Amino acid sequence: MTNQNLYCALRAAFPADLDRTAIECVATEGAAGDAIFYTWRDLDRSSAMIANLLASLELPAHARVLVHTDKSVEALILYLAVLRAGLVYVPLNNAYHASELNYFIDNAEPSVVVCASRDFGWLSKIAFRAGTAHVYTLDDDRRGSLLQRAAHHPGAQVPVQRTANDVASIIYTSGTTGRSKGAMLSHGNLLSNAQVLKTLWAWRSEADGGDVLIHALPLFHVHGLFVASHGALLNGSKMLWFAKFDARAVTARLPEATVFMGVPTLYGRLLADPTFNAHSCRHMRLFISGSAPLLAETFQRFSERSGHTILERYGMSETVMLTSNPCAPVQDRIAGTVGFALPGVGLRVTSADAELVGAVEVRGPSVFQGYWRMPEKTAEEFTADGWFKTGDLGQLDAHGRLTLIGRSKDLIISGGYNVYPAEVEGYLNELPGVEESAVIGVPHPDFGEGVVAVLVPRTGADVDVVACIAALKQRIAGFKVPKQVFAVNQLPRNAMGKVQKALLREHYRALFAH
Ligand code: MLC
Secondary structure (H helix, E strand, O other): OOOOOOOHHHHHHHOOOOOEEEEEEEOOOOOOOOEEEEHHHHHHHHHHHHHHHHOOOOOOOOEEEEEOOOOHHHHHHHHHHHHHHHOEEEEEEOOOOOHHHHHHHHHHHOEEEEEEEHHHHHHHHHHHOOOOOOOEOOOOOOOOHHHHHHOOOOOOOOOOOOOOEEEEEEEEEEOOOOOOOOEOOOOOHEEEEEHHHHHHOOOOOOOOOOEEEOOOOOOOHHHHHHHHHHHHOOOOOOEEOOOOOOOOHHHHHHHHEEEEEEEEEHHHHHHHHOOOOOOOOOOOOOOOOOOOOOOHHHHHHHHHHOOOOOOOEEOOOOOEEEOOOOOOOOHHHHOOOOEEOOOOOOOOEOOOOOOOEEEEEOOOOOOOOOOOOOOOHHHEEEEEOOEEEEEEEEEEOOOOOEEEEOOOOOOOOEOOOOOHHHHHHHHOOOOOOEEEEEEEEEOOOOOOEEEEEEEEOOOOOOOOOOHHHHHHHHHHHHHOOOOOEEOOOOEEEEEOEEEEEHHHHHHOOOOOOO
């Protein structure tokens, strides 16, 4: 049986000349050191060494490797190594704090944890207590025990045999109620999606001049880890690698690139940079946007400024990519729509009337294997006839073009990160003097939506809203922390006693307006 380990397909796409540059890690202002160049051979050898280290640990089949590090090329190599070793890669946002990590480690029960050295003290305590046997460190300057230990292992390795249905990665997505759920994505889910996108977005082979991708997204989400990295790797294309998005630094390197992927916030920030113009984009072929709705105004301004039409696509952790505006002809990329179902993806909107908005449901080869150890949650999210309920509301036109209209779940998307109000409300309600709270998203010029909290103090309590923000920053990742908190006497409720968040959103709508 052929080995369906995803690494085999990625490795097969490496160029024949393994000494060519695969990734240039760009030195940006504030970051230490010069640019670093990684060849395709480096990726192959280093991932083999780490895979051999992992194999030497004699872990159970399908053991989880949980990764909480800063973005680095070595973190990408670690991902490739985990694939090769046939283990399950569990990446986490490096902004998460101890209370968040506690949950993920308890839930994932990883055999191996890899973290930044600065977090080793508290994180290793949580991990060892939960039964994790191995905790390594990996820093963004190539230091740490992971690479030290891997250095003793051979630079060749045969990827462990895996089937298309074997789980390759668990991506945690926050839940509307309760805690995060781990979406299990298989080798087949990831490969099929990457192959479809390679054709659809017309990645250029070396013979056609070759594509160069600017990789400036975080590495712990579907967008940066799978869509962007797989896109380049599966095409043997060079990446210009940014540890962090910086509009000025990215603009400076745009002339050497042909493909860029970003969340809408990145497009807004490029437009805000006076050095960004059509000349910087002269060799660009494709700007792709996703993870959050792109405003028609940003689409239009970007087109006027750069001469390029952003291609908006739609996906989520449970399904990887689902729809895309067309690559060609360019004029078929329509602002405010997310395009057509990808080949192989079944897409339906539950309203029978094409004019009406309904729940978006999907099925296809990239739809995940279920939530890790939550069969009842998995069952809830699928219809009786096997379609996954995305939680988004949309409208399909007569040609099958999808427009997203809203969400059926209470979710805020801030700068491309999902924030679940129920989770933030839970933390707020634990603060001294807080009776109850409501967390909403309102328009924000940089993040698309800005998180805002409205709370009711207990009778007689004096709640300092600034102190609330400071307290939350100690407990949860910064992107979830409300940018502003308001104390009110009571929350608006309907006759059923349910908080009327729509009224709150309306009331605070202009809060972040310029
Ligand atoms: C950072 N901050 C945010 C934030 N990111 N606040 C709200 N929303 C965000 N997204 C806060 C920090 O907590 C901090 O607060 C301050 O901003 C500065 O932090 P930073 O790390 O320096 O921020 P910055 O580098 O400017 O980050 C902004 C960003 C980043 C837009 C570059 O958020 C980002 O990379 N977003 C991309 C997310 C992404 O990749 N999503 C893909 C999901 S996959 P303070 O108070 O401490 O100063 C998915 C599926 C699909 O959705 O279809 O793609």
